[in-house]
Amino acid sequence: MRTTVTGGAGFIGSHLVEYLLRQGDEVVVLDDLSTGRLSNLDAVAGAAGLRFVEGSILDRDTVDSVIAQADRVFHLAAAVGVRLIVDRPLDGLRTNIHGTENVLDACRESGSVLLLASTSEIYGKNTSDALSEESDRILGSPLTARWTYAAAKGIDEAFAHAYWREFGLQVATVRLFNTVGPRQTGRYGMVVPTLVGQALRGEPLTVFGDGLQTRCFSYVEDVVPAMVAIAEEPAAYGQAFNLGGAREISIVELAERVIEVLGSDSPVTLVPYEQAYAAGYEDMRRRVPDNRRARELVGFEPATPLDDIIVRVAAGLSATDPHARDGQAVARR
Incomplete structure (x- = not known):
């Protein structure tokens, strides 16, 4: 199987590349390294079936060249992270909309199967329990940078659905x-590595707002096989x-769990949103998925417990962060 992964040097993309190579795929990675890192692919560096192309999904010629011979494409390249979206909304809109359109057009021309990676952000401020794929989207003002990512990814999905309906794109x-x-x-606002990194360094764990906003965290190695199964x-x-x-x-309970699992002495500090982000930032109070559709189709089950996720994130950070304190990545059991 010849597979192209856009954003393959990113966090999720690199785990996906490893999984595909283990399956015997020939994999081409396209990444502009704006948020991804070549070091994420160290575990498969030199693999016979891997080719890396540094380039942007905004470059149509490059996109065409890496997709032309692909049997399937996993499109993960995007501007991601709360900080990046808030600070540079125009870059995010261009990458997430125009870049995705380039990928869709290239897949249509090549006949490649496409798996589009979208986000729970598209549900916006909908706090239903639990969010199904048909749930309404409740977004804030388009003049607030916080919502540009959700808006762009929603357009990506609409584009993909239209290509399926009108052109038969798989x-x-x-x-x-x-x-x-x-x-x-944690450079771009991802909360788990941020809190874990602070605990490893013995710093206060910073929680924004009142900390009562809730999330459901999934482990990358549970998610990647489901992505591949859905594409197939x-x-x-x-x-x-x-x-x-x-x-x-x-999030405040998450911070407390990080401290307990890692045996840290760090305190938890609440930080008002206006100190953490630019004026007008909005957060979602709750986001809970209904996984029924993926479970019924491919048997998806998020099996990795949160404590194990924390330990594995800590182990990864300890291996790369020279400032992490010795012994902090060992969980209390």
Whole structure:
């Protein structure tokens, strides 16, 4: 199987590349290294079936060249992370909309199957329990940078669905809910590596707002096989699938769990949103997935417990962060 992965040097993308290579795929990675890192692919560096191309999904010629011979494409390249989206909304809109259109056009011309990686962000401020793929989207003002990512990814999904309906493109979409694991960085606002890194360094764990906002975290190695299984299932084409964790937890409780699991002495500090982000930032109070559709189609079950996720994230950070304190990545059992 010849497979192209856009964003393959990113956190999720690199785990996907490893999985595909283990399956025997020939894999081409396209990444501009704006948020991804070549070091994420160290475990498969030199693999006979791997080719890396540094380039942007905004470059149509490059996109065409890496997809022309592909049997399937996993499109993960995107501007991601709360900080990046808030600070540079125009870059995010261009990458997430125009880049995705380039990928869709290239897949249409090559006949490649496409798996589009979307996000739970598209549900916006909908706090239903639990969010199904048909749940309403409740977004804030388009003049607030916080909502540009959700708006752009929603357009991506609409594009993909239109290509399926009008051109017969074999495309499925997955909506990822707070996927975490080793190699994820806190540089762009991802909460688990941020809190774990602070605990490892003995710093206060910073929780924004009142900390009572809730999320469901899923482990990357539970999510990646489900993504591949959905891409391989013809019944998935033209549909979207939630992939998220099973345990709802508040962010302040998450911080306390990080401290307990890692045996840290760090305190938890609440930081007002206006100090953490630019004026007008809005957060979601709750985000809980209904995974029923993915479970019924491909048997998806988020099996990795949160404590294990914390330990594995800590182990990854300890291996790369020279400032992490010795022994902090050993869980209390």
